Amino acid sequence: MKKLFTLSLLLACLIGWGQNLVPNPSFEDTVGCPKYLSIDSVAKWTSFSESPDYYNTCADSGLAASVPYTKFGYQNPATGNGFAGMICYHIAEEYREFIGCQLLSTLQIGTTYYISFKVNMAFGGPLGYGPSTIAINKLGVKCSTMMTHHMPWDNNPNFYTNNFITDTVNWITISGSFIADSAYQYLAIGNFFDDVNTNTIHLSYPLLSYYFIDDVCVSTDSAYTYNYVYTGITNLEQDISVSVFPNPFTNQLSFEVSANEPATVTLYDMLSRQVMQKTFTATTTLNTAQLATGIYIYQLQNSKGVIKKGKVVKQ
DSSP states (O other), X not given: OHHHHXXXXXXXXXXXXXXXXXXXXXXXXXXXXXXXXXXXXXXXXXXXXXXXXXXXTTSOTTSTTOSSEETTEEXXXXXXXXXXXXXXXXXXXXXXXXXXXXXXXXXXXXXXXXXXXXXXXOOOOTTSOOOBOEEESOEEEXXXXXXXXXXXXXXXXXXXXXXOOOOSSSOEEEEEEEEOOSOOXXXXXXXXXXXXXXXXXXXXXXXXXXXXXXXXXXXXXXXXXXXXXXXSOSOTTOOOOEEEEOSSBSSEEEEEESSSSEEEEEEEOTTSOEEEEEEEESEEEEEOTTSOSXXXXXXXXXXXXXXXXXXXXXX
C-alpha cells in the first residue's frame, strides 16, 4: 500500500513536467484572420478585461491588425504569424487590458510553476493611432480558479517583474516562478497594479503604455520554461493526420482525417465570417461552387479541440 501511494504521488508530481500548460502559446491557432483586433479571433484565448488586441500577418496591409505595420507601431511576431497586444497603463484614466486562457490542467497547490513570456514595447503607430510612449515595470501574471471578464488589478499578482521594458525593437523575455496557493485553472497577463503602485517612464509625449505579447509558457520544469521556443505545433495532444485537397480548389474541397471519430470542418473568409460548416467522420467533400474566388481559412476540430487549421485558395 505504501509503495502504491508513493508511486501515485510521484505520477501526480510529474504531470505537466516538461510540458507547456498554456494552450495556443504563440497565438497561431485562430478562428479567422483578424480585422478589428479582437483577441477573440484567437483559439483558446479571451479578454479578461476590456478589449485587448490581436495582430496577424494574414491581415490586409493598412488594417489596424496588420503585421508588421500594426495599430501601435512596427513589429514582427517573435515566432509564427501572430501576437497579442494590450494597454497596461493610461495617463488619462485608470485603465487596464488583460489577455487570458484556461490552462491545459489545473495547477497543484504547493507546486512551483515557472513562467515565461515575450514582450515588446509599442512606440507610436503608423496608422494614426497612439502614441504609446510610456514604459512600466509591473507586467506579470495573475491566476484564477474561475473564468472572469473583469480581472481585478488589486496589487496582488502571482508573478510580476520590477524591470522596466523599454525596448521597442527586440522581444524581451520575462521569466520567473510562483507557488500555486489554489487549484488555479485560468491565467491572465497584464499589469495588475493600480496607478499609485505602477512606476512609469515617459519616453516622449505621454499618453499610454502598450505592450505586445508572444510565446507564453507555464511549466513545472524551469529549464523547459526558460528555454522554451515555440515550434509551430498547435496541438500536441492529438496525433491525427489530415489531408486537404485539391488546393487550389474550384467546385469541391475534400477533407480526410485518420481518426475514426466525428470531426467538424469550418470554413471562414478573410473577414472571419463563417461561410461553411460540416460534421463528418473520416472523410467529406464540400460543394464550394457558390464560393467567390479568394483565400479561405479552414479549421478542423473534434471533441478534444482543434486538429488542424490552414489556408486554401478558391480559383
